[in-house]
Amino acid sequence: MSSDVYIIGIGATKFSPSTPEFSFKELMYEAAVKAYNDAGIDPRKDLDVMVTAAEDYWEGISIFDEYVPDQLGAVLKPVFTVSGDGLWGVAHAHMLINTGQFDVVAVEAHSKASDIVDIQSIWRMALDPYIHRPLVDNVHVFAGLEMNIFMESLDVDRDAVSLVVSKNMGNALGNPLAPYGADVDPDMVNESEVVSYPLRSMDISKYSDGAVVAVLASRKVVEDLGVDAPRILGIGWVSGSSYIEEWDFAAPEFVWRAGQLAYSMANINDPYDSIDVAFIDDRYSFRELQSIYTLGLDNGYSLNELVYNGVTYPDGDLPVNPFGGYLGCGYPLVAGGLQKLYNAVMYMRSGGGDVETALVMTRMEYPSPSAAVAILGW
């Protein structure tokens, strides 16, 4: 399958720990106005389809997909919602445009995590009610299970993991949309509170509110507008088993397969050589290293070497989450993938043509873990 779909515009609100002054509709509108302005289109005339990504329990509103058209310029247009992360929405928009039936499809996702009184209680309801809820109250247990075997299997140092936190929170200092930028010493991470050993509190991305809208378009539209827009070279998503006991805890196969789908579409055989910058899952600090390994971005380095040699730092051979990742921007629930896409597009635009290819990847759970990967290029 080939890909001839472009990102002609993208807009985002700031990401904040809480946004009591705005309703979710007002956040969505801000991101949409910015995105359409960025794309140079009038949604009332030019938008063919609107795709949103949402989960009812994050919203606190059943059948949430019915709440979206007005604030996105999509009244009296085809609208549908993907029950998941916004990067899955991008994959659906990509398919719609590739059918040849639609030229402009926008994708929206947002987070109002601060509206949820006890977010762990919502995570808990995602767990199997028969055999897991009676045992586990806090989903960070599963991240701890994953982190422990990952570090053991791939011989990853605690300091290497802590340096991911230090790097990403430091990277966020230069990102005006990021709320959690900080100068963090790895020792601070090592000494932060144990949540589910070896996972510590600073290994966990804090939540953020925010909204992102991306405008995707066909080549015809790009040519009509006469703009230079990043193209989606490849995109794919894959789910693992919904039986948590059967997860590939150390090096998840579903991540590898999602990467292979995207690489195959983009004709990429050597990811490390082909990818200039990566915006990948770091909801938990160790996930950044795990994703690098599973997506074949390690270039034969051990993961410790990769970090200690500065390969993933902003001036390294493969910058990873150079605008702060979830650790620095906050984890905006289902808007996570679009937050990373936004950062990738901004990074590519600011690169003066030197950044040829960017990889965007995020994960969802529970109970089925799944990953989506997109490759952007010019």
Place this chain on the structure above:
Amino acid sequence: MKLPGTPYKNEDFKAGKIPYVEDKPDARYQFSVGIAMSRFLEELRKGKIIGIKCIHCGRVYVPPRTFCSYCFKPTSKWVYVKDTGIVNTAVVSYIAADRGRMDKPLVVAVIELDGASPGMGILHKLGNVDPEDVTSRKIFGKRVRAVWKPEEERTGSITDILYFEPVEED
């Protein structure tokens, strides 16, 4: 007539005859109402209904929103509308939230308020209405006005209006 299948009763579950797992969801939210709805609710506390006008296309929205759904421009001009209007559509509901039958049916209507654009209205209850006027559709187009809670009982909620009732027409 004997119907096919196995009949279950609540007692069967309590007696352990049918395997089940009980769990109590704990989903609690505190919704940020935002710029437009905050003003709307605060005005209700004062006994007033406020809308907002899109300067670009002239629509007056009630309840207010910060964006125009149809031209996608920001709305910016607050306008008070009257607490009177006409019934656009109405329904008589006999079923309660627990699926039980209500002794006294609930009449719900969409009311186009005076001062709002045609087709813009709020959903509310109708009081002092004969359900027969709804089932016969005589209520459509009838003028109604809001019946408010006493000022000291208002909380900044849509329920500060108790219901709308018909207005005697000349």
